[in-house]
Amino acid sequence: MHILGRCVRFTINPFLPKDRNGFNSYASEPSGEGLGIFFELAAELSGEVDADTGFVVNVLDIDKIVREFVVPIFARRIRKRFRKGEHIDLPELAELLSLSRKRLSKRFNKAAVNKLSLSLSPFRKIEVSCEDWKMVYFSEKFEFAATHTLWNGKFSRRRNLEVFGKCANPAGHGHNYIVEVTVKMPAGEERFQTGDFEKVVDNELIRLVDHKNLNADVPEFSKTNPTVENIAVFAWKRLSGKFSRSALHCITVWETDKTFCSYYGE
Numbered sequence: 001m002h003i004l005g006r007c008v009r010f011t012i013n014p015f016l017p018k019d020r021n022g023f024n025s026y027a028s029e030p031s032g033e034g035l036g037i038f039f040e041l042a043a044e045l046s047g048e049v050d051a052d053t054g055f056v057v058n059v060l061d062i063d064k065i066v067r068e069f070v071v072p073i074f075a076r077r078i079r080k081r082f083r084k085g086e087h088i089d090l091p092e093l094a095e096l097l098s099l100s101r102k103r104l105s106k107r108f109n110k111a112a113v114n115k116l117s118l119s120l121s122p123f124r125k126i127e128v129s130c131e132d133w134k135m136v137y138f139s140e141k142f143e144f145a146a147t148h149t150l151w152n153g154k155f156s157r158r159r160n161l162e163v164f165g166k167c168a169n170p171a172g173h174g175h176n177y178i179v180e181v182t183v184k185m186p187a188g189e190e191r192f193q194t195g196d197f198e199k200v201v202d203n204e205l206i207r208l209v210d211h212k213n214l215n216a217d218v219p220e221f222s223k224t225n226p227t228v229e230n231i232a233v234f235a236w237k238r239l240s241g242k243f244s245r246s247a248l249h250c251i252t253v254w255e256t257d258k259t260f261c262s263y264y265g266e
Contacts, residue, residue: 001046001047001048002046002047002048002049002056003044003045003046003114004044004045004046004047004055004056004057004059004111005042005043005044005045006042006043006045006059006062006063006066007040007041007042008025008040008041008042008043008062008063008066008067008070008071009025009026009027009028009029009038009039009040009041010028010029010030010038010039010041010067010071010074011028011030011031011032011036011037011038011039012030012032012036012037012039012071012074012075012078012079013032013033013034013035013036013037014036014037014078014079014081014082014083015079015082015083016033019031019032019033019036019075020032020033025063029063029067030067030071030075037078039074039118039119039120040118040119041066041070041100041116041117041118041119042115042116042117042118042119043062043066043104043113043115043116044113044114044115044116044117045057045062045108045111045112045113045114046111046112046114046130047108047109047110047111047112048110056111057108057109057111061108062108065104065107065108066104069100069103069104069107070100070103070104073096073099073100073103074096077092077096089190090126090136090138090189090192090194091187091188091189091190091192093118093120093126094126094128094136094187094188095187095188096118097116097118097126097127097128097136098128098133098187100116101113101116101128101133104116112130113130114129114130115127115128115129115130116128123140123141124138124139124140124141124194125138125139126138126139127139128187133187134186134187135184135185135186135187136184136185136186136187136189137182137183137184137249138182138183138184138185138192138194138197138246139180139181139182139183140180140181140194140197140198140201141178141179141180142178142179142180142181142198142201142202142205142206143176143177143178143179144176144177144179144206144209144210144211145174145175145176145177145210145211146174146175146177146209146210146211146212146213146214146226147172147173147174147175147212147213147214148167148172148173148175148213148214148215148221148226149167149168149169149170149171149172149173149215150164150167150168150225150226150227151164151168151170151225152164152225172213172215175255175256177209177231177253177254177255178253178254179205179206179231179235179251179252179253179254180250180251180252180253180254181197181201181235181239181248181251182248182249182250182251182252183197183243183246183247183248183249184246184247184249185245185246185247189245189246191245192245192246193245196244196245197243197246200239200242200243201239204238204239204242205235205238205239208238209231214226214231218234220234221234228253228254228255228259228260228261229261229263231253231255231261232251232252232253232261232262232263233263235251235253235263236248236251236263236265239251240265248265249264250262250263250264251263
């Protein structure tokens with residue numbers, strides 16, 4: 001079984017009668033005109049590879065089907081709400097994803113829609129998954145800067161340098177970390193507030209680690225190496241059970257743009 005992903009980008013102008021198709025789908029199609037609302041919808045399809053084509057699904061077909069059956073759903077709802085001066089909240093976005101999933105169902109021959117993810121910005125997304133279509137997943141990225149040293153007192157100096165390399169520098173070194181926090185909630189949960197979610201993450205995690213020496217300033221790392229793996233576990237323990245309207249689903253920590261770890265709890 002293969003999982004094929006495709007990102008479809010589109011822009012809706014809420015005050016124009018219709019959107020222009022454009023000629024650059026990499027940026028956005030419909031292209032938008034002037035100031036519009038940009039979306040990126042990522043669709044994951046599961047299926048077997050066709051022996052003749054080597055495809056699970058032709059990605060051009062994914063583009064065509066999403067733009068034909070999903071983009072109009074967003075365009076109609078956005079125009080309706082904006083012209084009335086009405087807000088579109090997270091539950092309504094989840095509803096739009098659910099409608100999109102239904103519209104896409106059985107349109108890809110033997111391939112099934114496995115997941116739909118809507119990027120609301122480069123740092124925030126909402127997702128529905130085939131694991132449980134009744135659940136909605138909300139993710140947001142945060143940043144913090146910190147220094148650390150990787151060292152094991154049971155090792156010799158030579159062994160530490162062999163295992164940890166530059167990270168064993170006694171003076172430490174720094175990273176600009178990115179941590180993505182993903183929570184899950186029942187579809188239609190109307191009381192989830194992004195600001196409340198951000199406040200919990202800031203109070204319970206970011207303030208503890210931002211501009212800190214992790215080894216010296218965070219007690220949990222006084223005897224535990226602050227590796228990206230252990231930071232992910234630390235973040236999980238700090239945030240698990242702290243969200244009143246949702247449950248923690250996953251923590252992903254990037255140490256660099258090449259190194260990251262995701263943790264889903266024990």
